[in-house]
Each structure stands twice: as structure tokens, then as C-alpha cells.
Amino acid sequence: KNREEWLELRSELNGLGGSEVGSVLGLNPYSSAYEVWARRKGLIPPKQDNEAMRQGRDLEDYVAQRFTEASGLEVHKVNAILTNDDFPRLFATIDRKVSNRDAGLECKTASALNAKAYRGGEFPASYYVQCCTYLAVTGLKTWYLAVVVLGKEFKVYALTRDEDYQKEDFVSSVCYVAEEELTALNNAVTSWYETYIIGDGTPDVDGSSATTNAIKEAFPVSNGETIDLMPYEASLRVYKELQNQSKEIETQMETIAQEIKAYMGESETAICDIAKVSWKSSSRKTLDAKAVKEEFGDIPDECYKVSTSRIFKITFNK
DSSP, X not given: OOXXXXXXXXXXXXXEEHHHHHHHTTOOTTOOHHHHHHHHTTSSOSOOOOHHHHHHHHTHHHHHHHHHHXXXXXXXXXXXXXXXXXXXXXXXXXXXXXXXXXXXXXXXXXXXXXXXXXXXXXXXXXXXHHHHHHHHHHOOSEEEXXXXXXXXXXXXXXXXXXXXXXXXXXXXXXXXXXXHHHHHHHHHHHHXXXXXXXXXXXXXXXXOHHHHHHHHHHSOSOOSXXXXXXXXXXXXHHHHHHHHHHHHHHHHHHHHHHHHHHXXXXXXXXXXXXXXXXXXXXXXXOOOHHHHHHHHXXXXXXXXXXXXXXXXXXXXXX
């Protein structure tokens, strides 16, 4: 199936895929439980493809090839969405099955800017629960996570439920996964899915940019109505107090910035043991619409780019 057909089929399954589990558990910095809920409920459309997603798919074969080179293990695709009656609210679309071994493979690419997330045998928590989901659904013993940090390094991690597994030379670190952990993961996902997707519950917001964007996308246009805000009066009092604290912190930070700028004078860079400060000159060109109009007359409407947005503003009574 093409991507659109796959997304449609995936949305019809009564459960969550491995890539969604980290989001609903609050472990994915790029997505959130609210966003998953909004998409599943049809409040916002399927996530639009972007360059990072495209490159990740295109480089999947390369990551799998690097894994085979490092490990000597052959891998193959499994062109199916996998389910398991023992874990009815989970499903898996895996990158590769390791041939002739009770194991699977997840292929990832990462920006060099995120290289620190893979130091010391560590890797993102959302990848951990994704691989655990695949262990649960497939029943396989071990899941390898292969990561190409673009322009930097290649690493392999192993997550295993096999108590006899011995760390292999090509593996950076090993995570042993207890059966109780998979059961707890399944219970958490089942509870979430039945509460918020089958049921009428709404996940809590969490302050993440993913949730902010999901709310903007779900409610892009205002209707002119006024509603009662009393249920959130206590929250507004907290907001006001935080706002006051924020202003005090901003003033303190700006004072320190002023001290450093005054000390630097015309210098462009300053360094010390804990930081580097740059204060460079820069310039940019902008279009002076008034000058253009005086020189060439009225600017045609077709030359203007129109966008619609909602401005969120809180004004407290004095």
C-alpha cells in the first residue's frame, strides 16, 4: 500500500502503534497524548509529511544495511501490520525482522545536533517503549535499535526479554525487559485507549509545543461567541502569579545581559569557563510597503500573502 492507504488502514485499528505509545505515555518530546487523541478523534488530519520524516524513510534501507555490516546478521521486511490477541490494544509495523534469529530491528536516523542523546549507552525513552511494544506484539525475544547519527556515528542497542542474552560486540548497551514491564505497558495503553478513544474522556494538556499546535489546528477560527470562564478562575489566579514571577525573572536576566553588553563594548565575542557570549552586528533587508506605494502606486491584492490566526490574550481586571 502507499502511505495514504497505510495511514487509513492504521487509523481503523482499535489500538495504538509503537510510534504512538511514547506519545501517550508522555515520553516523546515531539508529540503528545493530546495530539494523538485529536488525530484519532478526527479533530485534526493525519500528520503531514515533512523533510525529517521523508529522510527517515528513505534512509531506512541504509540503516538496515549498516546493521548487517556491523552484526553480520541478515534482515528482511515484513510487509504487514502485526497484531496479537494477548495485547489487543497494541499493533506493530516493524522496520525489519532479523532473519534466522528470534529478533527484530528498528531503524532510526538522528541529527548530529541530537548526538548527546546517544552517549553513554543511552537513547530516547520513546524509542525504548516503541521497541518494547514490538517485543510484546511479535513475541520475539530481542529487539535491536540501530541509529545513524548523521555525519557522526552509528550505534546499535539491544532490548531483550532473553535472560540468557550476552552482549554482542556490535551492541553499545543492553536493556533487559521483564515480562511484567510489557504487561504494565499494555495495561497503561489499554486504559488510555479505552478512556480517551473508545470513551468520551479528553487527555490532560501538558504545556508541550505539540499540544499547543494540536489545539491551534483543531480550533483555527473563532465564532464570535462569549462563554463563561468561571471553571478556570483558580487557574487564572495561578497564571497571574506566574506572570508576575516571569516578569521579575525577565528583569533579572535582562539586567545581567546589560551588564555583559556594557562590559563587552564593541567586542564581538566573550568567553569564560562556563559560557561563550556573542554580540555580533547583523543586518537584513525588509520591504518598505509605504515607499513602494509612493513610487509605483497601489500594490495589487494578489501581491499580499493573507494568513489567519487566533491571538490568545489574557487581560486581568484591575
